[in-house]
Amino acid sequence: MPIRQLPEDLINRIAAGEVVERPASVVKELVENAIDAGASRIAITTAGGGQSLIRIEDDGVGMDEADLLLSVERHATSKLADDGLDDIRTLGFRGEALASIGSVAELTISSRRAEDASGLRLAVRHGIKARPVPLAMNRGTIVEVRELFGNVPARRKFLKSERAEAAAITDTVKRLAMANPGVQFVLDGADRTASNWPGHAGEGALRARLGDVLGADFGENAVPLATIRHGMVVTGLAGLPTYTRANSLSQYFFVNGRSVRDKVLVGAIRAAYADFVFRDRFPVVAIFVAVDPADVDVNVHPAKAELRFRDAGAVRGA
Ligand SMILES: Nc1ncnc2c1ncn2[C@@H]1O[C@H](COP(=O)(O)OP(=O)(O)OP(=O)(O)O)[C@@H](O)[C@H]1O
Ligand SMILES: [Mg+2]
Structure with missing residues (x-):
């Protein structure tokens, strides 16, 4: 067979295979984005072990229309100011997570910056972008992921029980919460009994958060x-x-x-x-x-x- 250049959509699905191994990987990427956006409160809701729904709401800086459209493109990031990889101070840097997630799920991103009058919602289904629509919302970003791996039956087969996937999500959120004691974390949804860890400030913050989580x-x-x-x-x-x-x-x-x-x-x-x-x-x-x-x-x-x-x-x- 001759060599051919793969289409964009297939490239994204291949990349998604590495970045998005299971629902907990999606939660990790989205919460990391919220942290990078300077959120002080992050709410995580999941159902069906994260396969039917993952919803992450933050009160971070939000995105304008141009950024929202770019955010789901592959290799598009706001986090690398120059072309070096040796001074990374953010959790993200590849500009790959949202593109990957959007290629293997139904993804919607709603976002609003403080200075804008209203927000915008962008939907991506299996890599296909719809036109953004305006909506009323607070400052920040809400990302919803439904039917994860709906178009990747091979990956679906390797998922564990809903319970095990939900447990992996909880573990992921715990780790993120431990590393960010100043941020309030709310974890709820059909997958579990809810947790709400308030943000802590000052000297005892880390100790207090470790107490909350562990x-x-x-x-x-x-x-x-x-x-x-x-x-x-x-x-x-x-x-x-x-x-x-x-x-x-x-x-x-x-x-x-x-x-x-x-x-x-x-x-x-x-x-x-x-x-x-x-x-x-x-x-x-x-x-x-x-x-x-x-x-x-x-x-x-x-x-x-x-x-x-x-x-x-x-x-x-x-
Ligand atoms: N919750 C959010 N609030 C504000 N901006 C966001 C949010 N999530 C994503 N973005 C914007 O979208 C861009 C793309 O996000 P994505 O997670 O795909 O890549 P990244 O975080 O830059 O790198 P990585 O692939 O390593 O996570 C980010 O660089 C950021 O500018
Ligand atoms: Mg990211």
Whole structure:
């Protein structure tokens, strides 16, 4: 067969396969967008394990018509001022998430900036854009995703039960809430009993949020961390050696506000606790590392769940 250039729509569906693995990936992308938009309140509603409905409402900066139309195009982003990838300070940077989601679902984005008289709603179905229509709304953005993977039966088959997908969404939102204690998070919908975590300010904000999300128990059985070493800031809560779990699911790691899985950090925790906990037990920790964005590559994983440190030794040491 001769080589052919693939059509735009197919390119988007292929990209979506990497970015949007399951409903929780959609929630992650949309909440990250809300955080990047400076929201102080983010409300997340899901039904059917996120497959029938995901709705994310924020009170961030919103978009005007031109931006709204561009937002669902592939490789269109407001977050890279120049063409470098070595100073990323936002959660998004590829301009890929909305285009991907729009290619495998029924997507509507309603948005209004504070300075505009009314908002606009843009609908995209399986990659096809409709003309935006005006609507009355508050400042901010509401993104609704329905019938996720409606046009991708292969992907639908690999989804777990509604319950399991809903649980993955809850876990995703918890991590985002832990990393952003100043933002109010409301999580509700048919998938669960509702949670409402108010935004916290000031010195005890992180501790208060970790208490909201992980339970007051954890706060009482953990010590706060606050160190600066090798140009890195390490904060968070480290559980007492007596407060452990049978697996590592309750070990949370964040780098520059991003929840990550990282061997370096997991290894550092294992080593630090080696003399205090049994080999088959895992301390509960929530560790936040802040490094110069130039010292970490976040562009190594399609869902940005992993990253690469320039100097892993220094990170371990810190
Ligand atoms: N909730 C929102 N509020 C305001 N603007 C938004 C919102 N969501 C998306 N946008 C705008 O749409 C653009 C495209 O969003 P999209 O998530 O597709 O890409 P990105 O965030 O730039 O990069 P990435 O693909 O890495 O997430 C963003 O750069 C931003 O300008
Ligand atoms: Mg994004």
